[in-house]
Amino acid sequence: MKKHILLLFLTLSLTQLKAQNIDLKTSNFSSKNITKIKEGHYLIDFGKAFFGNVEISSKTAQNDSIICRLGEKLNNNIIDRKPGGTIRYQQAIINQLPKNQPISPKLNPDKRNTGKAAIKLPDSIGVIMPFRYFEIENLKVPVTDLNITQKAVHYQFNDHASYFLSSNETMNAVWEMCKHTIKATSFTGYYVDGDRERIPYEADAYINQLSHYSVDNEYSMATRTNEYFINHPTWPTEWLLHTVLLFYQDYMYTGNLEPLKKHYENLKLKTLMDLERADGLISSKSPKLTSELIKKLGFKKANTKIKDIIDWPPAQKDTGWKLATAEGERDGYEIVDVNTVVNSFYYYNLKLMSKIAGFLNKKEDVLLFTNKASRVKNTINHKLFDTHRGIYIDGEGSNHASLHGNMLPLAFRLVPDEHVKSVTDFIKSRGMACSVYGAQYLLEGLFEYDEAKYAIALITNTEGDRNWWNMLKVGSTMAMEAWDLKYKPNSDWNHAWGTAPLNIITRYMWGVKPKTPGFKTATIQPKLADLSFSKIKIPTQVGFILAEHKTTKNETLYKITIPKGMTAEFIFPDNYAKAYINHKKIKKSSYSKILNSGSYEIKVVL
Numbered sequence: 102m103k104k105h106i107l108l109l110f111l112t113l114s115l116t117q118l119k120a121q122n123i124d125l126k127t128s129n130f131s132s133k134n135i136t137k138i139k140e141g142h143y144l145i146d147f148g149k150a151f152f153g154n155v156e157i158s159s160k161t162a163q164n165d166s167i168i169c170r171l172g173e174k175l176n177n178n179i180i181d182r183k184p185g186g187t188i189r190y191q192q193a194i195i196n197q198l199p200k201n202q203p204i205s206p207k208l209n210p211d212k213r214n215t216g217k218a219a220i221k222l223p224d225s226i227g228v229i230m231p232f233r234y235f236e237i238e239n240l241k242v243p244v245t246d247l248n249i250t251q252k253a254v255h256y257q258f259n260d261h262a263s264y265f266l267s268s269n270e271t272m273n274a275v276w277e278m279c280k281h282t283i284k285a286t287s288f289t290g291y292y293v294d295g296d297r298e299r300i301p302y303e304a305d306a307y308i309n310q311l312s313h314y315s316v317d318n319e320y321s322m323a324t325r326t327n328e329y330f331i332n333h334p335t336w337p338t339e340w341l342l343h344t345v346l347l348f349y350q351d352y353m354y355t356g357n358l359e360p361l362k363k364h365y366e367n368l369k370l371k372t373l374m375d376l377e378r379a380d381g382l383i384s385s386k387s388p389k390l391t392s393e394l395i396k397k398l399g400f401k402k403a404n405t406k407i408k409d410i411i412d413w414p415p416a417q418k419d420t421g422w423k424l425a426t427a428e429g430e431r432d433g434y435e436i437v438d439v440n441t442v443v444n445s446f447y448y449y450n451l452k453l454m455s456k457i458a459g460f461l462n463k464k465e466d467v468l469l470f471t472n473k474a475s476r477v478k479n480t481i482n483h484k485l486f487d488t489h490r491g492i493y494i495d496g497e498g499s500n501h502a503s504l505h506g507n508m509l510p511l512a513f514r515l516v517p518d519e520h521v522k523s524v525t526d527f528i529k530s531r532g533m534a535c536s537v538y539g540a541q542y543l544l545e546g547l548f549e550y551d552e553a554k555y556a557i558a559l560i561t562n563t564e565g566d567r568n569w570w571n572m573l574k575v576g577s578t579m580a581m582e583a584w585d586l587k588y589k590p591n592s593d594w595n596h597a598w599g600t601a602p603l604n605i606i607t608r609y610m611w612g613v614k615p616k617t618p619g620f621k622t623a624t625i626q627p628k629l630a631d632l633s634f635s636k637i638k639i640p641t642q643v644g645f646i647l648a649e650h651k652t653t654k655n656e657t658l659y660k661i662t663i664p665k666g667m668t669a670e671f672i673f674p675d676n677y678a679k680a681y682i683n684h685k686k687i688k689k690s691s692y693s694k695i696l697n698s699g700s701y702e703i704k705v706v707l
Contacts, residue, residue, distance in 0.1 A: 123290035123325075125226065126258075129156065130251040132235075135244065136178070142238040144179060149281055149578040150233040150595065151253030152288040152296070154205045161242040163198035169206040170236035173594050174576055180234045186586045187297040187593035189230050198242070205252065211296075219299040220289040222254075229254055229288065231296050231595045233578060256287035256322055262645070263316040265606060267635035271561040272606070275569040279603035280316050282579040283309070286597045292326045295582055295596040301326050302335050303343035308541050309597040310350060311604035318640035320355045327351055327360060331367055334399045337410035338385045341398065342446040344371040349453045352460065355642060356619020361457055368457065370397055372450040374473065380484070381476035382497075383447050385409055386438040411442050411505055412539045414589045425587040430536035432503040440496030441485045445509035448477045452513075460618070478515055491523030504531040505539060511546030521550055529555055533567040537583060537599040544601055548609035553628035557610065560602045569602060606637075613639050613646060616670055625661065625696075626672035643667045659703040661696065669696045671703060679706040 133148035150173050172180035172190040184190050193206035208228040215221075215228075222229070235249065265276045286293065292306035292313075293299045310323045327347045334341055345368050352361055361368070375394055376383040385407045392403035412430040414420055420429070428434075434442070455470035487494050487502065495506045507524050510516050516524050528546070535543055540559075547556035562568040567584045575585070580599030583589035608614050612626030620641040629635060629650060636649035644664025651658050663669045672693045673680055680687040681704040682694060 124257060125223070125288065125290060126255055127153070128253045128255065130253060132249060132251075137244075138179060138236075141240045143236070143240065143244050145235040145237070145249055147233055147235070147251040149285070150231050151251055151255070151285050152231050152595075153229050153251060153253040154208060154227065155232075155235050156203050156205050156250050156252045157195075157198070157237075158203045158248045159198050159200060159242060160246040161198075162200040163240070163242050165239065165241055166194050166196050167198060167240055168236075168238040169193045169195060170234075170238070171206070171208070171230060171232040172234050172236075173231055175234060180236050186589075186591050187295070187582075188586075189232060189296060189594075191230060214296055214299040220291050220293055220301070222289065226254055231285070231579075253285070254288045255284055256290050257319055258284045258287060259317050259319065259640070260284070262318060262638070262640040264638045265635070266637075268633040269557075269561050271563060271570055272557070272602075272632075274573055275560060275602050276606060278569070278573060278578060279312060279580055279600035282595070282597050282600050283313050283316055283603070285579055286595055287313075287322060290322060290325065291329065292322065292597065294598070295593045297582075297591065297593050301329055301333070303330055303340040303347065304337070304538060305596070305598040306330070307343045307346055307350075308538065308599075308601060308604070310347060311541075311608065312597065312600040314350070314354050314640075315604045315607035316640065318642050320351070320357075320642070323347075323351055324355070324357070324360060328364075330399075331364055332399045334371070336400075336405055336407050338373070338407050338443050339410050339446050341371055341373065341407065342443070342450055344368065345450045345453050345457070349457060352457075353615045353618055354620065356621070358460060358618075361461060365457070365461060365463075367399070369454065370394075372454055373447060374451070377473075380480045381473060382439050382444050382480055382484075384438045384440075385443065409436050409440060409443055411436060411440075412536050414536075414583075422590050424590075425585070430534075430539060430583075430588065432505055432531060432534040433501060434503040434505050435495040435499045435501040437496035437499050440499075441481065441493050441506040442495075442509050444477060444481055444485070445513050445515060448474055448481065448515060449513040451477060481510065481515055482517060486520070490527075491520055492527045493524070502527065504528060504534045504543070508535070508539070508543045508546050511550060512542040514549065516550075525550055525552055533559060533562075533584075536588075537580065537596070537601065541598075541601040541605070544605045545609060548605065548628055551628070553610065554630040556605070557630050557632070560605070569599075572599070607639055611635075611637055611639070611648060612672070613637075613648070615641070619643070620667060623663070623667060623669040624672065625669050627659065629657075641667070655707045657705045657707075659705070660700070661703060662700045663696050663698045665698045667698055670694070671696055671701075673705060674707065677705050677707055680704065 130147055132145045134146040136144045170180050170192045173188050174181040174184040210228045291301050292309040294302050294305045306326050373383050376387040376389050395405050396403050411434045414429045416429045417424045417427040451470050451474035455467050458466035492502045493506045495501045507528050544556050563570040572581045577594040579595045581594050582592035582596035614624050616622040616624040620643050633652050639646040643666045647662035649660045670693050
């Protein structure tokens with residue numbers, strides 16, 4: 102995908118980074134375990150991978166050289182010298198070990214992630230790489246004389262701003278891995294795609310943004326990345342169609358209207374509304390996608406080709422890679438000129454733009470986008486829905502139906518009520534037939550339509566390799582770019598777009614979202630299915646929401662704390678029999694209750 106993008110970006114110089122006040126932090130972590138391989142040869146495990154380098158300080162000098170190895174992956178209890186894909190390994194030599202003077206091995210930069218397209222790091226940081234393990238060989242002084250630390254680079258991050266614990270140990274482990282991913286991949290001060298390229302991409306950034314919001318109330322990184330996309334768009338159609346989503350969520354979490362004011366006209370362009378045909382649908386193959394429009398969208402080259410992605414990686418025939426599934430992560434999706442996935446994203450863009458226009462008091466545009474969205478929805482359900490099978494086809498002229506062609510309409514609430522069951526039944530029949538990126542929308546749609554039990558089963562699945570448990574099982578401590586190397590042979594072990602469970606648990610399972618911009622009013626709509634217990638701390642710019650639940654038989658007790666300056670709408674399940682707030686019974690006709698700041702006990706009996 103991404104070699105075509107290298108020419109589309111401008112280099113961010115060190116001066117530019119300083120001008121934007123990107124304050125990168127350095128944390129030092131001690132080893133969790135030191136294993137003697139043989140005399141003078143040791144393996145140090147720091148417990149988790151970070152981007153950085155090793156720092157060694159010795160009480161005793163060694164005049165002879167030592168061999169240093171850093172890596173993310175083990176093989177037979179030593180660092181894997183050929184880990185595959187873009188999993189990192191490097192060897193370096195330190196010529197001598199000085200006494201009481203910290204020293205680090207000199208790492209070689211990677212040509213791809215330090216080129217013109219990549220986000221640059223300050224010279225003071227030096228060359229860094231992701232690693233969990235460190236080997237030292239030819240050591241001739243006692244290892245106990247050494248203080249070896251993992252010198253990790255990351256953006257400012259409040260480790261105590263969030264927590265999650267539940268009765269499901271797999272879910273707990275997945276959540277912790279995803280949280281760590283958000284901190285560890287923040288090393289440039291932008292939402293980048295991982296270590297292979299260190300480039301921001303809209304779809305990657307969107308999942309990163311939602312997950313970051315779920316664990317910390319630091320918003321400058323998201324705002325900075327969004328600003329970057331205005332003049333540095335990427336070529337996949339659906340990636341462009343994430344731009345409005347990024348800016349909308351930024352406003353909902355921060356309440357800062359300035360980015361929407363500043364970039365409103367550009368956001369209108371990024372909806373690709375200029376490609377509309379008479380029935381409202383769009384296509385990247387439209388003759389309306391002129392070189393002039395390409396330049397307006399922010400591309401530096403007027404001959405840039407915009408192309409539908411659907412999911413990544415694409416089919417084996419498109420990449421030349423030998424993949425575990427020949428159709429890649431697309432579930433056999435047939436990419437026709439006017440297709441369901443692209444137009445589902447387009448519909449959602451129009452819905453959000455109608456809200457953004459409302460925030461900016463642009464009444465005519467509210468009506469414009471509302472009417473456009475209504476027309477697109479009607480056309481999709483008329484032309485791209487197979488009424489006989491009760492599911493969506495991949496696009497105009499196609500007879501094929503895929504997971505993607507159905508999960509996107511479900512996630513974006515395009516599906517008419519009478520067809521929700523047939524669509525969700527079809528989705529459930531496909532399993533996890535999408536990438537770690539596509540899983541974001543699969544899980545959103547399932548939770549939106551009361552399939553929480555199945556969605557939680559996907560998050561906590563430990564069978565096979567198309568799940569987050571497999572990432573932990575193979576040894577990664579960050580979310581991976583793909584379920585496994587066999588699904589994407591050049592994939593890495595540090596991709597924040599794999600953190601869907603983190604924001605899904607917060608925003609859909611616990612159902613905590615901003616109801617009004619800036620989180621002045623929150624929505625809390627728990628859909629906890631079979632979990633018997635959980636507790637969570639959710640950061641907002643107003644303060645921290647604390648929540649826990651305990652279920653016994655048909656009764657659930659919630660404990661909720663709303664911070665000062667916030668109100669929250671607690672939404673009860675549709676099928677509740679009785680409910681109490683602080684021991685006071687709620688009228689059966691009430692399906693939500695406004696909670697002011699303070700602490701509450703809410704008992705719900707089904």
